[in-house]
Amino acid sequence: MEKNSGIYIAGHKGMVGSAIVRKLQQEGFSNLILRSSRELDLTDQKQVINFFEEKKPEYVFLAAATVGGIQANNTYRAQFLYENLMIQNNVIHQSYVNGVKKLMFLASSCIYPKMAPQPIKESYLLEGPFEPTNEPYAIAKIAGVKMCENYNRQYGCNFISVMPTNLYGPNDNYDLETSHVLPALLRKFHEAKIKGLEYVEVWGTGIPRREFLHVDDLAEACFHLMETYHGNVSVNVGTGQDITIKELVEIIKKIVNYEGEIIWNSDKPDGTPRKLLDVTLIHSLGWKYKIPLEKGIKDFYKNKFQD
Numbered sequence: 353m354e355k356n357s358g359i360y361i362a363g364h365k366g367m368v369g370s371a372i373v374r375k376l377q378q379e380g381f382s383n384l385i386l387r388s389s390r391e392l393d394l395t396d397q398k399q400v401i402n403f404f405e406e407k408k409p410e411y412v413f414l415a416a417a418t419v420g421g422i423q424a425n426n427t428y429r430a431q432f433l434y435e436n437l438m439i440q441n442n443v444i445h446q447s448y449v450n451g452v453k454k455l456m457f458l459a460s461s462c463i464y465p466k467m468a469p470q471p472i473k474e475s476y477l478l479e480g481p482f483e484p485t486n487e488p489y490a491i492a493k494i495a496g497v498k499m500c501e502n503y504n505r506q507y508g509c510n511f512i513s514v515m516p517t518n519l520y521g522p523n524d525n526y527d528l529e530t531s532h533v534l535p536a537l538l539r540k541f542h543e544a545k546i547k548g549l550e551y552v553e554v555w556g557t558g559i560p561r562r563e564f565l566h567v568d569d570l571a572e573a574c575f576h577l578m579e580t581y582h583g584n585v586s587v588n589v590g591t592g593q594d595i596t597i598k599e600l601v602e603i604i605k606k607i608v609n610y611e612g613e614i615i616w617n618s619d620k621p622d623g624t625p626r627k628l629l630d631v632t633l634i635h636s637l638g639w640k641y642k643i644p645l646e647k648g649i650k651d652f653y654k655n656k657f658q659d
């Protein structure tokens with residue numbers, strides 16, 4: 353990418369898109385093309401056709417999607433399937449039609465099989481059944497990964513995709529119904545502390561293991577891969593280290609300085625038992641994460657809840 357290349361970041365107001373914008377700005381890219389969903393509804397084919405014909409972006413980061421935690425994925429199943437398919441079909445196809453030089457599609461580690469051997473290698477995709485709560489989302493995202501792969505094969509495009517692990521950081525969603533586990537927990541513990549509550553109820557058993565990556569580390573990885581990687585394998589992006597939800601809760605409790613009890617509600621679903629990415633490929637491509645989890649959460653908490 354040249355410093356004045358037209359680079360469209362779809363979903364620039366979201367957690368991932370905004371981190372990619374920050375990274376590109378830091379690197380001195382000056383011709384960023386940004387549209388909110390109000391200005392450009394990516395589920396609307398006509399709008400997307402007109403936008404690509406008019407703006408002719410040279411590079412595309414596709415970080416626009418309908419996303420959420422277990423509850424949202426399980427409740428809005430039709431919407432997650434339809435909207436994600438529409439967004440990615442429109443953007444990936446118009447990128448091909450308009451000669452985009454390179455596109456990056458943001459997939460997700462939650463599209464791997466529920467019982468995938470750990471750590472999860474890129475080759476395990478589609479080797480077993482999905483976690484039922486997010487099957488529609490996974491089906492849509494896999495279609496996106498396969499579109500990139502097959503547009504490369506049939507049309508000679510240069511479209512790549514990445515499989516980020518669970519992310520956290522600025523511009524995350526804090527809505528308790530639709531958010532991911534880490535921001536939801538931070539908010540719960542913060543509110544419990546402010547209100548002086550005696551206990552905090554946490555969903556699930558605390559036993560599942562999860563990996564967390566700061567979104568600024570992800571943006572570094574996306575930039576690095578956009579500059580250096582050409583291939584059909586959707587690349588895992590993670591730290592390569594996981595912790596139990598119980599351990600995460602203890603870290604958050606300590607950072608928030610909450611002194612009450614924790615009650616585990618095991619009637620609520622746990623989701624996949626373990627989700628740790630094998631990061632051998634991305635290490636071999638020259639990228640490793642930098643921000644340690646506890647420091648990342650501490651900074652994130654300070655910026656979001658204390659300043």
Ligand SMILES: NC(=O)c1ccc[n+]([C@@H]2O[C@H](COP(=O)([O-])OP(=O)(O)OC[C@H]3O[C@@H](n4cnc5c(N)ncnc54)[C@H](OP(=O)(O)O)[C@@H]3O)[C@@H](O)[C@H]2O)c1
Binds near residue numbers: 388
């Ligand atoms: N968050 C994670 O932990 C995580 C982990 C792995 C992978 N990912 C992937 O990263 C990508 C981005 O996730 P995120 O966490 O950044 O999500 P997010 O914060 O919810 O942001 C999503 C963005 O998509 C845009 N968008 C949604 N529907 C749209 C539409 N119809 N037209 C145009 N724009 C639309 C939204 O735009 P407006 O704000 O303008 O409405 C929003 O900025 C997703 O593909 C997700 O699968 C995320």
